Amino acid sequence: MDLIGETLLFLARTTVDVLPVAAFLFLFHRLILRRRFTNPGQIAIGFCFVVAGLGVFLLGLEKALFPVGRLMAAQLTELSVSNSGLVPDWADFYLVYLFAFSIGFGTTIAEPALLAVAMKAREVSGGAIQVSALRVVVAIGVAIGVSLGCFRIVTGTPLHWYIAAAYVVVVIQASFAPRLIVPLAFDLGGVTTSTVTVPVIAALGLGLAENVAGRNPLIDGFGLIAFACLFPIITVLAYAQIAVIREARLAKNLSDSQHISAVESEE
Amino acid sequence: MAYFGRMIVGSVRDLTPLIAVILIFQLFVLRQPLDNLLALVEGAIFVIIGLTLFIYGLELALFPIGEALATGLARRGSVAWLLAFAFLLGFGTTIAEPALIAVAGEAAAAAALTDAIMDTDAARANYALGLRLTVAFSVGTALILGVVRIVAGWPLARMIVSGYVLVILITFLAPAETIGIAYDSGGVTTSTITVPLVTALGVGLSSSLSGRNPMTDGFGLIAFASLTPMIFVMAFGILVAWI
Numbered sequence: 001m002d003l004i005g006e007t008l009l010f011l012a013r014t015t016v017d018v019l020p021v022a023a024f025l026f027l028f029h030r031l032i033l034r035r036r037f038t039n040p041g042q043i044a045i046g047f048c049f050v051v052a053g054l055g056v057f058l059l060g061l062e063k064a065l066f067p068v069g070r071l072m073a074a075q076l077t078e079l080s081v082s083n084s085g086l087v088p089d090w091a092d093f094y095l096v097y098l099f100a101f102s103i104g105f106g107t108t109i110a111e112p113a114l115l116a117v118a119m120k121a122r123e124v125s126g127g128a129i130q131v132s133a134l135r136v137v138v139a140i141g142v143a144i145g146v147s148l149g150c151f152r153i154v155t156g157t158p159l160h161w162y163i164a165a166a167y168v169v170v171v172i173q174a175s176f177a178p179r180l181i182v183p184l185a186f187d188l189g190g191v192t193t194s195t196v197t198v199p200v201i202a203a204l205g206l207g208l209a210e211n212v213a214g215r216n217p218l219i220d221g222f223g224l225i226a227f228a229c230l231f232p233i234i235t236v237l238a239y240a241q242i243a244v245i246r247e248a249r250l251a252k253n254l255s256d257s258q259h260i261s262a263v264e265s266e267e
Numbered sequence: 268m269a270y271f272g273r274m275i276v277g278s279v280r281d282l283t284p285l286i287a288v289i290l291i292f293q294l295f296v297l298r299q300p301l302d303n304l305l306a307l308v309e310g311a312i313f314v315i316i317g318l319t320l321f322i323y324g325l326e327l328a329l330f331p332i333g334e335a336l337a338t339g340l341a342r343r344g345s346v347a348w349l350l351a352f353a354f355l356l357g358f359g360t361t362i363a364e365p366a367l368i369a370v371a372g373e374a375a376a377a378a379a380l381t382d383a384i385m386d387t388d389a390a391r392a393n394y395a396l397g398l399r400l401t402v403a404f405s406v407g408t409a410l411i412l413g414v415v416r417i418v419a420g421w422p423l424a425r426m427i428v429s430g431y432v433l434v435i436l437i438t439f440l441a442p443a444e445t446i447g448i449a450y451d452s453g454g455v456t457t458s459t460i461t462v463p464l465v466t467a468l469g470v471g472l473s474s475s476l477s478g479r480n481p482m483t484d485g486f487g488l489i490a491f492a493s494l495t496p497m498i499f500v501m502a503f504g505i506l507v508a509w510i
Contacts (some may be wrong), residue, residue: 017368021359021460025332028355032348033339045482049320054365057317061369064310068289075297106284112277113462159447160438167431174424183423184491188495195458196281196314198366202451210380217377222447225370229454229493235326 014055042238069203077211097147104143124180128243137239141232151229159223173237179238189229278315287296338471353414357407360461371395405499409491423487430494445504453493
């Protein structure tokens, strides 16, 4: 009885989460486009799947991924502190940075949304940007972002210094980068952090702030997600810049050699 | 059914690197007994099934309607309806965004732990809901801004830079305990539901307007949607601190 009641309560809660967007889409579709649904049954089933799926997903996060993220942070901190002297300094936490880097890189390189955007980027750049290279570049960006974020939590330095500095770098890069790639690079930052990665990274940050002495979870524990979104923009813009320069140099060499051969053939 | 099977495989593939990294660290770095391995696997299965059902349902029901609406409204050219649609789309999808629900819960737990709010279920739920509503409101506003930009043809870069400046300026006024959550909520908002629907709106809009390139003008909505939550969450924090 209790289990059934709990499940029902959970489903009711996720229904409330999904209802606004569903209701407004249905209403607009009927009232403004004045179209009838050709397949109401399919839509009803789909809606039920969305509600149930959201509920089960959140339950799984609560049961496993959040606790594991925190536990890993706690264990790695403990190991780092016990390996160091009396007062651990930031370098003693290298295992934490390594873990953060691996999580950032591994989850991003496998992200399907990234593949779609990478293919679009290749199209926009006329082939100068390669799909596999872009995925690696974005994954490195996320990995650097998450590990730098952990360094910030360990040292307790203010988040907005890092963000402001990164913004300055992004703005300078964006004014030099090839024009077509800029909007794509900005969108990439948000796209790469998936629904599964975000909660785990958040749990890692909070766990770290709870376990490192002198850190406040609410003030120091956040920021990993912001870093994970910002640093891919920097690495992608840098990569695009390099790709375009390389392309231009190649084209120049080609035209030079053509010129030479043309001159030679004239002679 | 075969499609559903492919989706399960896709979800498993999404989760594999995460589980692999955790296991490698548990086995070779921490060398600790894996007493929580069973719970991890159980939870991972929940996450896989839940995410698969969720995305499958979205593709059955919400995405086709959303895409039809986005292109239909864009073609009609009624700016008022388009703006109303953009706001409601941003608001609605953000409320239903799984990652935000999860992170808002964590933020509430952190706030309760540090005595920023009372440690009761009601206080935590209240805090999490307030955060989600603020973020949803700001994503709605972002989409209005983004649609106006696409229609009017304003340059994206300049608006992003102004957004950055605003974020940094408001940081100096914001209470310390809202800064981290605000910066993170920018990245959380844009995932499973929001990105496909918002991209459909942007691309549909810029391909139905003459002289717009969907490649350059269709993008940027997501960038706005990850910028405004930072500003609004800090503004909300300032407001709450004043009252």
